[in-house]
Amino acid sequence: MTEPAALDLHLAPPPGGQILHHTDRATIIWGDCRDPEVIAQVPPAYGLLCTDPPYGVAYESGFGRNFTQITGDDGTVDWPAVLAEWIGPEGTISRGSKARGLANARHVYVFGYTDEQLVEPLRLGAGIELIWDKCMTGMGDLSLPWGPGHERITFGVHIKYRSNRDRGAGQLSARLRKGSVLRYPRPNSSSALRHPNEKPVPLVADLIESSTVRGDLVVDPCAGSGSTGVAAVLSGRHCFLVEYEREFAELCVERVRAAEALAERIAAA
Numbered sequence: 001m002t003e004p005a006a007l008d009l010h011l012a013p014p015p016g017g018q019i020l021h022h023t024d025r026a027t028i029i030w031g032d033c034r035d036p037e038v039i040a041q042v043p044p045a046y047g048l049l050c051t052d053p054p055y056g057v058a059y060e061s062g063f064g065r066n067f068t069q070i071t072g073d074d075g076t077v078d079w080p081a082v083l084a085e086w087i088g089p090e091g092t093i094s095r096g097s098k099a100r101g102l103a104n105a106r107h108v109y110v111f112g113y114t115d116e117q118l119v120e121p122l123r124l125g126a127g128i129e130l131i132w133d134k135c136m137t138g139m140g141d142l143s144l145p146w147g148p149g150h151e152r153i154t155f156g157v158h159i160k161y162r163s164n165r166d167r168g169a170g171q172l173s174a175r176l177r178k179g180s181v182l183r184y185p186r187p188n189s190s191s192a193l194r195h196p197n198e199k200p201v202p203l204v205a206d207l208i209e210s211s212t213v214r215g216d217l218v219v220d221p222c223a224g225s226g227s228t229g230v231a232a233v234l235s236g237r238h239c240f241l242v243e244y245e246r247e248f249a250e251l252c253v254e255r256v257r258a259a260e261a262l263a264e265r266i267a268a269a
């Protein structure tokens, strides 16, 4: 007797992805963010790239439930190069046209990578490292005397035109200055933690509200549980999310739908 084929829980998304949710506030695609047909669907000249790609460290967590290794976390993907595709091409002199990718002089937040890794590929005119203080110590390497209690977030201003970058464009006005340490407790209840890297919505909302205005489009090509989408919708922004794992893409839909319903109730109140 032959063994029945194992159920493939890691079904790859179809070429071009599949739109699971589309409203005037949010688009959620189950897809591979390296797929040019998926990238082509993001509206041009969007307002913010806020993302948390796999870290390339083969992180495996048993916290809360049995998560397997995060897709794309095996160190074989050049994530800064993938994000460069989401930023769009180097600027040309055709000003006024809506170029593919992030609009000129708009902001970027990337969790887990250094500004040295990101400044060139994402063409950042100015950047700074922010620290997310998780207000608790994680597991990490138990043989070391220090446990990880923070994560880095690279902030940068994307400048499309090389000549402007070379001139030092992209410096922010001092009135926008805030401290670079952001203290937000990590979601820590095993029932609330639905994804091993789930970010707290208030942390992501702080980033989004610091760098966009209401109605702007926030893009996250590695959406995970959808915290970026929830934060964007609750802040009156729009979101465009892509997630590779079907289970997590469906979780994004569930959470973003709930955020949309809440935003509508608040607007009607």
Ligand SMILES: C[S@@+](CC[C@H](N)C(=O)[O-])C[C@H]1O[C@@H](n2cnc3c(N)ncnc32)[C@H](O)[C@@H]1O
Pocket: 031, 032, 033, 034, 051, 052, 053, 054, 055, 070, 071, 072, 073, 195, 197, 198, 199, 200, 221, 222, 223, 224, 225, 226, 227, 228, 242, 243, 244, 245, 248
């Ligand atoms: C670090 S997690 C993001 C967590 C998210 N910030 C949250 O708050 O839940 C990275 C996510 O990228 C997804 N991913 C990995 N490779 C991908 C790909 N090629 N396209 C789209 N998503 C991908 C993983 O499945 C994982 O959910």
